[in-house]
Amino acid sequence: MRKILLCAYAAVAASACNTGTSTSKSAVDSTLNQAFAGYEQHFIDDLWKANPDWATSVGYHKYDSVLIIPNNAAREAALQFAGRHLDSLKSYNPDALTDANKIDFQLINNFLESVKWSIDTEKNYIWNPSNYNVSGTFAFILNENYQPLEQRLRSFAARLNNVPAYYEAAKSQISNPVPELTTLAIEQNLGGLSVFEKDFADSLRKTTIPAAEQASMVAQAKAAVGAINSYVNWLKALKPENPRSFRLGKDLYDQKFRYDIQSAYTAGQIFDSAMVRKAYVHKEMARISRELWPKYFGNKAMPADSLELIGAMIDTLSANHVKPEEFQTAIEKQLPTLISFIKEKNLLYIDPSKPLVVRKEPAYMAGVAGASISAPGPYDKGGNTYYNVGSLEGWPKDKAESYLREYNHYILQILDIHEAIPGHYTQLVYSNQSPSLIKSILANGAMIEGWAVYTEQMMLENGYGNNEPEMWLMWYKWNLRTVCNTILDYSVHVKNMSKEEAIHLLTKEAFQQAAEAEGKWRRVSVTSVQLTSYFTGYKEIIDLRTAYQKQEGANYSLKAFNEKFLSYGSAPVKYISQLMLKH
Structure with missing residues (x-):
């Protein structure tokens, strides 16, 4: 499992494209391609603003301090993001784009459609408790040396503010979850506790951050630990009347595969x-x-x-x-x-x-x-x-x-x-x-x-x-x-x-x-x-x-x-x- 996840990370880390020069020159609209290049940058900027955890994982650190609360408002914002950019794509005729841009167009379109599908149709935010886990990005901020330690720790602390609200929102979303995914959520959330209980405090001691500020940060971390434990205990006590099967079923499977x-x-x-x-x-x-x-x-x-x-x-x-x-x-x-x-x-x-x-x-x-x-x-x-x-x-x-x-x-x-x-x-x-x-x-x-x-x-x-x-x-x-x-x-x-x-x-x-x-x-x-x-x-x-x-x-x-x-x-x-x- 670990290897597969790493391979999946390698997939995120991979990059690039063909130069697009094989497209027939008569078919390419250079003005349109220049406009599309500008749109791509706008899409990426908007993507990271809407997905700060994802941004951090690929090395874009403008939003390291942001933790989005996974509530109804966040899902509505995601749907609006997808709809807005799908409308933007309608301005570009893919047949007039270079080979590289044709592929980019299709990738963006597929991603946006999949966002809508996952929220409106798959709805695994209801039945998959393992969707809710904050420890991964917090651990990344601690372990990766992309910025001075004190700067990373302050981003870490700022994210801590929303952890209790994050898990309260998770509880409000879940209904009749998959038992196997409930067990996974319990294991993974408990597995991440050391990031807040030990690793954060150990890192703070290596800095010159004032003692009063450190004490406030540690208190925030303790509140986060309490929120995680509360979520875990809530999951353990959950006795769903009609738990969902982990089996996706043909219709959802075919769509997710696509x-x-x-x-x-x-x-x-x-x-x-x-x-x-x-x-x-x-x-x-x-x-x-x-x-x-x-x-x-x-x-x-x-x-x-x-x-x-x-x-x-x-x-x-x-x-x-x-x-x-x-x-x-x-x-x-x-x-x-x-x-x-x-x-x-x-x-x-x-x-x-x-x-x-x-x-x-x-x-x-x-x-x-x-x-x-x-x-x-x-x-x-x-x-x-x-x-x-x-x-x-x-x-x-x-x-x-x-x-x-x-x-x-x-x-x-x-x-x-x-x-x-x-x-x-x-x-x-x-x-x-x-x-x-x-x-x-x-x-x-x-x-x-x-x-x-x-x-x-x-x-x-x-x-x-x-x-x-x-x-x-x-x-x-x-x-x-x-x-x-x-x-x-x-x-x-x-x-x-x-x-x-x-x-x-x-x-x-x-x-x-x-x-x-x-x-x-x-x-x-x-x-x-x-x-x-x-x-x-x-x-x-x-x-x-x-x-x-x-x-x-x-x-x-x-x-x-x-x-x-x-x-x-x-x-x-x-x-x-x-x-x-x-x-």
């Missing part, structure tokens, strides 16, 4: 494609397992059941992994190999002036070993990009062994491709080459995750791993995670899949560990649609590449496709496709 994923396909079509893909991957995994069986099992009888056969082979290959203390070192050593392979195969340009810094996962991110990318935000494009690697130090031997079997010799290489080169890190470098903020702020998660999944296949297709069947088998296992994320999410929220059926899908058909499957079940019970972003983006990119290769014929170049695709920034694949497949 706004969040922005795919050329419907949610149902993506589900059907995932089912077809699962069958294909199982067939290929069985074929490879039969090929490898004599090498690893000699004359031992081969299981008749194909899934049992695949499981036995995966279990055997998973024993090949690094030692716990070598986890980070193995990742560091792998990156130059990936760069050399990409250069040798001429797959795409890797900018040597944008180094990736591999580091031990910072303490404030620690808790689950793994790997993630921390990219600079849209207001700090010159900042470092970090590849955070979790430590297994202090883990019990059996827990570390289980983890390392999951991220074995083969999967660890695929993880590096996905997270770093040529996956997330490389895509973010390309994105940051343009000053466009819209594609950064409203970045499409399906494109970002889809690109990372696509690069795994692209690297293996071009011979990475020496075409070893072991590497292909393990990649198919990894790819099944992407495929089954979609199947699970749609099946649970639309088709009422039970927990037992979900665990069977993940453990028996996707070859995941029981603990991992349990975690995924919890995730699908407190989120919806996001799990489909990986497979949807991947499928759309593969579809686009096939169509682009056909269009280009003898002139097709994989390197040209990859670089042209990335030049459009973190935009929905369906819009990139419209621009790359011009006739």
Whole structure:
């Protein structure tokens, strides 16, 4: 879950666009495009004023001291914001905009429509208590060194004034909430108490803020703690007569998929494609397992059941992994190999002036070993990009062994491709080459995750791993995670899949560990649609590449496709496709 959220943050941190020069000059209205550029800045200024927490998270700090109370007036203001800007968009003919601006136009329009839909139709402010949690932005203000500490602490203190009213408003909105989301809200709000009870006071002691002012600030923090505890206790005592199911249902799911994923396909079509893909991957995994069986099992009888056969082979290959203390070192050593392979195969340009810094996962991110990318935000494009690697130090031997079997010799290489080169890190470098903020702020998660999944296949297709069947088998296992994320999410929220059926899908058909499957079940019970972003983006990119290769014929170049695709920034694949497949 942590990794996914970080990936989601990386999506917000990504940025940019194509220059738009491929649009026919006769169709482009330069005056209109200049006006649209001015409108974009006006939209962004208005967006941050209406969403101060979001502004803080992307590095815009004008409104750090503002905490909006989530009451009826705030929702009405959000609807007015959306309506006002939808009216403004009517002044611009998208056909007369550059390619870059066409995409920006669509992203802004989709965002505004989704704001209206979430308030008027989804209404999760009523049934999702985890919507109400102030600790994230407060923690960001404390932990990020973007301003002098005293300045940040005074912004922190100013925000504290509205915390009691914030939680009173939350109580007034909630009715018959989802039990699973109620539990999540309790856990997350309690988890954030230390920010106000300890971290704030510790930070104050490092400053020269006068003692009387500090005492007033501490009193405000105590009032905030009281408000949070009051909310938590209220949730614990809540006994809704007709609690809402966490399952979204077909109508809401289809609509949310359309706004969040922005795919050329419907949610149902993506589900059907995932089912077809699962069958294909199982067939290929069985074929490879039969090929490898004599090498690893000699004359031992081969299981008749194909899934049992695949499981036995995966279990055997998973024993090949690094030692716990070598986890980070193995990742560091792998990156130059990936760069050399990409250069040798001429797959795409890797900018040597944008180094990736591999580091031990910072303490404030620690808790689950793994790997993630921390990219600079849209207001700090010159900042470092970090590849955070979790430590297994202090883990019990059996827990570390289980983890390392999951991220074995083969999967660890695929993880590096996905997270770093040529996956997330490389895509973010390309994105940051343009000053466009819209594609950064409203970045499409399906494109970002889809690109990372696509690069795994692209690297293996071009011979990475020496075409070893072991590497292909393990990649198919990894790819099944992407495929089954979609199947699970749609099946649970639309088709009422039970927990037992979900665990069977993940453990028996996707070859995941029981603990991992349990975690995924919890995730699908407190989120919806996001799990489909990986497979949807991947499928759309593969579809686009096939169509682009056909269009280009003898002139097709994989390197040209990859670089042209990335030049459009973190935009929905369906819009990139419209621009790359011009006739």
